[in-house]
Amino acid sequence: MLGNLKPQAVDKILMLMGEFRADPRRDKIDLGVGVYRNAQGVTPIMRAVHAAEERLLQTETTKTYTALTGEPGFNAAMAELVLGQGYPADRLASVATPGGTGACRQAFELIRMASPDATIWVSDPTWPNHLSILRHLGMKVALYRYFDTETRGVDFAGMTEDLAAAQAGDVVLLHGCCHNPTGANLNLDQWERIADLLQRTGATPMIDIAYQGFGDGLEEDAAGVRLLAQRLPEMLIAASCSKNFGIYRERTGVLMALSDPAHREVTQGNLNYLNRQNYSFPPDHGARIVMTILNDPALRADWQAELEEVRLGMLALRQQLAEELRRLSGSDRFGFIAQHRGMFSRLGATPEQVEKMKKDHAIYMVGDSRINVAGLNESTVPVLARAMIEAGL
CATH class of the missing domain: 3.90.1150.10 (Aspartate Aminotransferase, domain 1)
Known part of the structure; x- marks a missing residue:
């Protein structure tokens, strides 16, 4: 064989x-x-990561499984980090994943279950693993113009012209900030216009946000994601903790799905199902580090200060x-x-x-x-x- x-x-x-x-x-x-x-x-x-691990070493009493969703406190802390305080919990389903890559993979699987004929619109260029995973799954892909090779900025006219062809049931994959590989980002006015376009076409946005805090700041880097969450009925968000917490090898990520409150429970059930099929329970150590930092004011302040030094x-x-x-x-x-x-x-x-x-x-x-x-x-x-x-x- x-x-x-x-x-x-x-x-x-x-x-x-x-x-x-x-x-x-x-x-x-x-x-x-x-x-x-x-x-x-x-x-x-990072200093806060060291401190959080020391605290876990002293206080953790078991290594038994968590829930299929991962530690609920981690999911909630990440939702607040990405979507801001007062995020719409009644619309949110989420699962912890093995890194941002795992979140992207689970998102693509969820799309395939919900809309088998969906076309995934991907920026040209994008992180190569986006296309590799989509092709491995046999999903339909269309590229949209993104990078202007003359100005080295965003080709926004080309981007919007291409995305105007997206249809209801399709998914538009967007980088939340710090576009990989180009470094060229959308400004807030352009995010507004993308929201207008998605409302017209009925396509669903999927945001890959792997570098929150590396661009213009934690809040500023999430502005586009939050804008779409406020204006659109549905969206998927794949978030990574590898970079902004420096825990690459801990493989810590989260997939969030926003929907109508009436669909939240079924969406959550499908996310749980996908975790069970792929790896059962997600990794926990990195998630607990992140949760400990984000829920402790002193650790969070130190983490944000060090992240700002990096930025x-x-x-x-x-x-x-x-x-x-x-x-x-x-x-x-x-x-x-x-x-x-x-x-x-x-x-x-x-x-x-x-x-x-x-x-x-x-x-x-x-x-x-x-x-x-x-x-x-x-x-x-x-x-x-x-x-x-x-x-x-």
Whole structure:
């Protein structure tokens, strides 16, 4: 039987990580992997996470199963974080998931159960795993224009023109903030216009929010999600705790579904069913860390302070890179880097230019020229800027 299996394509980012590890050059720079790193190249454990784990070590009395939904207190705390205080609990169904990826997978499964012929509208480009999972599930996919390769901003006219063709029963997948891989975000006026469009077409939004707090702030990064939740009858939200709590390996996420209150109980039952089919009970350790932090005023304040340090540090690196490129190029054509938000920016380099930077300067980035800004520090920013100019950007 197993001899009938066919080789699967290697994940390009994982392959790039292997190349980086094998490169013997000491001055090599890894801008490919999508993980936050501080100036020392370390993904630190946040202070509040340490404190919460110490508290759990002293107080936790069992490792027995939680509910199929996960710990209810975690789900409620995440709903408040994403949707804000006073979120519509009578409309909300939710389950804890193994990371944001698990939340996306469960959301796609739920869509397939509720609307088997649905087309999932996905931004071009998007996080590659969105498309990989959808194709694995055999679901219909349509791409909508998103990134303007000339301005390096959002092609909003193209986006809305494409999404006007969505229909009731379809799902429009949107990035809540810090778009991956481009770093180009919708502003609040554009979110309003997307809400208008979704009301006209009857399509349902699905929001993937994996970087809340990495862009313009915790509240600001959730503004688009909250706007759609207020204006539209239904939506799905896949949220990750990997980045903003720094608990990547704990695999902590949540899937939320907003519906008419009359449909909430059935929706919740279907979410429970999907958890049971895929992994029964979701991971709990990371969820309890998050719940402990969010429900304790002192821990929450310390977490928010450290998260703000992370956010401002990435913005400073963006500004430094844009200014260094302005100095070297004598133009403002790289100003978009300072305008983008989150860990990622797409530079607009060709695959040949990306390869040249890797060969000549040991700078590793994804082939579409997506860089992880958090892979830089004050010393390596000038190295990248010089490499970009020498590569002909």
